Amino acid sequence: SHLTERLVELGADVCAFVHYRGDGSWGWLDRSDVKEEIKVIAGDIADRESVMTAMKDVEVVFHLAALIAIPYSYQAPASFVQTNVHGTLNVLQAARAHGVGRVVHTSTSEVYGTARYVPINEAHPLQAQSPYAASKIGADKLVESFGLSYGLPVVTVRPFNTFGPRQSARAIVPTIITQCLTDQKVRLGNLSPRRDLNFVANVVEGFVRAGRSAHAVGRTINLGSGNELSIGELAQAIAGLTGQVIEIECDDERVRPEGSEVERLCADNAAAKEILGWEPAVSLEEGLRVTIGWIREHLDAYRPGVYAV
Numbered sequence: 001s002h003l004t005e006r007l008v009e010l011g012a013d014v015c016a017f018v019h020y021r022g023d024g025s026w027g028w029l030d031r032s033d034v035k036e037e038i039k040v041i042a043g044d045i046a047d048r049e050s051v052m053t054a055m056k057d058v059e060v061v062f063h064l065a066a067l068i069a070i071p072y073s074y075q076a077p078a079s080f081v082q083t084n085v086h087g088t089l090n091v092l093q094a095a096r097a098h099g100v101g102r103v104v105h106t107s108t109s110e111v112y113g114t115a116r117y118v119p120i121n122e123a124h125p126l127q128a129q130s131p132y133a134a135s136k137i138g139a140d141k142l143v144e145s146f147g148l149s150y151g152l153p154v155v156t157v158r159p160f161n162t163f164g165p166r167q168s169a170r171a172i173v174p175t176i177i178t179q180c181l182t183d184q185k186v187r188l189g190n191l192s193p194r195r196d197l198n199f200v201a202n203v204v205e206g207f208v209r210a211g212r213s214a215h216a217v218g219r220t221i222n223l224g225s226g227n228e229l230s231i232g233e234l235a236q237a238i239a240g241l242t243g244q245v246i247e248i249e250c251d252d253e254r255v256r257p258e259g260s261e262v263e264r265l266c267a268d269n270a271a272a273k274e275i276l277g278w279e280p281a282v283s284l285e286e287g288l289r290v291t292i293g294w295i296r297e298h299l300d301a302y303r304p305g306v307y308a309v
Contacts, residue, residue: 001028001166003062006204008034015039017054017065028166045087048094055094059101060211063091066106066139069170070132070256071309077131084135085142092146092154100153102217104210105143107158108136109196109224109265118228119268122158122220129260140220147218155216157207160224160267164200164287165294170308173197173288176235177295178304180242187305189254191232194264196224199287202280209276216275224267225280241288253307 007014018026020042029035043050045065055061067073067083088105095103112120113127128134140156147154163173172188172195179186206223210216229237232248239246255261272278282290295302 001032002164002200003064003204003207004029004038005032005034006208008037010208015041015054015058017041017043017045017051019065020044045090046082048090051087051090052094052097055091055098055100058098061091061095061100061103062106062207062211063088063103064106065091066136068108068132069309070110070130071170073130073132073135074257074260075309080131080135081138084132085138088139088142092142092152096146096150096152102153102155102211103143104207105139105154105156107140107156107220108133109158109160109222109267110262111137111140111158112265114261114263115265118264118266119226120222120266121268122222122271129262130256144220153217155210155218156220157210158220158222159203159206160196160198160222160265162198162200162203164291167200167291168308169302169306172231172234173238173291174295174302175308176238177242177292178299178302180239180244180246181292181296181299182304184244184246185249186235186239186246187249187251187254187307188231188235189251189256190261191235191248191250192230192263193261194228194230194266195234196226196228196266197234197284197287198223198225198280199282199284199290201282201287205281206272206276206278209278213276219271219275221272221275222267222269223272223278224269225284226267226269227284228264228266237285238288238292241285241292251307
């Protein structure tokens with residue numbers, strides 16, 4: 001939704017492809033100030049025909065459709081293959097059929113697994129520590145193959161941990177914020193993993209530049225801050241910004257299987273600077289303040305304390 005709004009702001013003719021829902025809703029786009037300025041098509045990324053229809057007469061495709069919740073991927077791995085791998089194949093085949101000018105594909109830092117060295121550059125080995133990560137590696141490699149085999153103009157953008165307004169509580173930042181705002185006890189899983197957090201507006205700018213830059217085609221590009229902190233440090237930082245003194249409690253239900261926990265992620269963003277002229281404009285603290293303010297105003301959209309898989 002943030003990318004959609006930014007594209008409208010830049011004057012693009014925007015078509016948004018959303019997951020079909022029985023109630024006809026468009027997710028956060030329903031509440032967007034630009035909803036009257038966009039065309040919306042409802043369908044399923046795993047359905048080839050609906051993807052083919054949505055991509056007709058499109059110049060640039062930003063492919064963000066995915067199942068992304070790592071804990072849910074332990075329960076329903078086939079769903080992740082269907083959505084993330086087959087869905088990406090549908091996008092690529094439709095792009096070839098329609099002669100699309102560029103596909104900007106969304107990867108994830110999770111494909112790297114626990115860092116073997118830091119900062120992590122795009123040449124870092126890939127390691128699937130969850131079915132989710134495996135499905136994204138599969139999608140990334142399909143994109144790579146269509147670029148090399150068919151000359152399809154593709155760019156793979158690899159965001160590190162994005163956060164910001166509208167994010168669901170299955171992600172760590174809203175999980176901590178909602179608990180800090182409603183309870184002095186914050187229930188979390190493993191506190192030691194280290195993450196590279198990046199505010200959503202920064203990531204959106206990276207996507208926009210990936211859609212424009214002539215030098216980006218055929219490249220995979222990290223979008224990360226180059227800074228890291230542990231989950232425990234993040235919780236304390238958020239508590240400080242909310243003015244709360246918290247007690248962190250380990251919740252076994254939230255702990256990933258031992259071999260599946262990605263212990264450390266920290267981006268090397270030199271390629272993004274060189275190719276896109278991109279670096280984060282919004283700091284972690286500023287982004288957290290904005291996100292806390294937004295969640296404070298929208299607490300009714302969350303269930304604080306309930307573990308969202």
